[in-house]
Amino acid sequence: MNPYSKAPPKAFWKTAIADLDLFEISEVWRPRHPITRDTSIVTYGSCFAQHFSRALLRNGYGWRNHEPAPEGMHETTATAFNYGVFSSRTANIYTTGILRQWMDWATGDREQPDECWIRGDRFIDPFRPRIEPEGFETVEEMRRSRDVAIKAFRRSVLQCDVFVFTLGLTECWRNVSQGIEYPMCPGTVAGTFDPEKHTFFNLGHAEILQDARRVIGHLEAHNPGVKVLLTVSPVPLTATGSGDHVLVATVRSKAVLRAVADALYQEFECVDYFPSFELVTSPKARSMFFEANMRSVTQAGVEFVMNTFFRSMAETFGSESEQPAVEEVEDDVDVFCEEEYLEESIGN
């Protein structure tokens, strides 16, 4: 008799993974809180989070869009303008630092910065550099648009039952003197890189955890009872500024984010972790859920992840959560990922 003697099959690699077909793997996730079709869900984070919102919508879940496109705009045009991609038009939020920044703007703890980038005769929002296909006509228009997004973000925080956040990166660029963080390095998509002002950071566990705690603190203070669902994006880095090989940098980044997610899960009862990273990158999947570039996640991968999500809900909470399998769709909608523009900006 030893502690493993009575452990269930899911505790052993052989019975839980090696002996099973990929699609037979089960009990990967035991959700902490029920999510039903009546649950008001908002989603933010890195590129992978975009798949999450679409799958929720397709399956009749209450994904909330707090910043809808203008009336009459076609879905494809709306997506090009980043409407309906996240619950408000924050664009991709890759790091907890940027999430904290949005939260601080939304709660009024910090003023939004005045900084504006210029590309040709258009104006680019440094915190949402690809939010408008062509940029803004004027600085005022850019600021007004960001203000609208901040208000929508605030509404989403105040009114949601579940706040889903996909952790994406640990690497970031900051303007230290102004205390601001950018989703993209200045000078890549737009703006001008100034080595005197702009500093690279590869955030560690402690700092990411600190930012995340602050965000969760805000969420709990402003929306008591809210639940937080964390995931880690399985999408590897496009490029690293760390000096390491991009593979090493990717694994480092994901490992830190995964550890932070676990720390938050242990610390906060309201936090849950959904293992989308594990499902896509598992050795059992043999990289089949990645496109030829070995970076983008295939539609099959998204369906696998989301089927697991809905099935786990049903297994844990019963009939209320019993949902049909994720509808197979011809999903050729582009996932918007500013990070990919790094490749363009360096001529790859």
Added chain:
Amino acid sequence: MSICIVGNSHARTLERFAAGRSGIKFLSAPGTMISRLKFSGEKVVVPDEELATYVGVDAGSEIDISIHSAVVLYGCQLVSAGKGNGWLNFCNSSPRYSSSCMQQAFEDRTKSTIGYELTRCLLGSHSNVWVVPSPFPNRLHPLVDRQAKWTELVEKLRLRFIEIFASLGAHALWVPDSLTDESGYAVRDCYKLDREGDNSHLNREGSALMMKHINAHVNA
């Protein structure tokens, strides 16, 4: 020179007040019924009894539009659909959106109207097609923002409207300034049709201004 005006209830209103004017032929029917017209070469076919009753011909009749020097498509959801709520809500929401976004949304809206589809069909039957949007709702419409000044936005939408139809090969006009109030997106209340709850259609004076606008351009 004669023109043929094709359209929905707005064309009907124009027809009512322009009765007896020579050189103008109207083909009008309410709402979306007008979209049931069929096109065969230079002829417009009125396929069913109901539509034929409105157009004033027998079902199955073929109307030769090539005898007219121009065909004007008027109304048909273009710009201000239904009772105008869509247009007014659209403009009222503009502070939440960038100018590029509004223009793109406007293009999407325009291209999804029966007016846009009818224009494409008409261009297969006639080489000189003009497009004139429905008049804006009038100032008494409850959704008109009394403080609004959307003239700058509306001017951009006007240019986009002309571009959209030019790319099809049609000429496009806009709601004439003579009808528009200071908000830039509503018709002056003095041109409201005297019918309770109707904030969309023009009265005799308004219709005369619209007719003058069409004539001035199409017959220029």
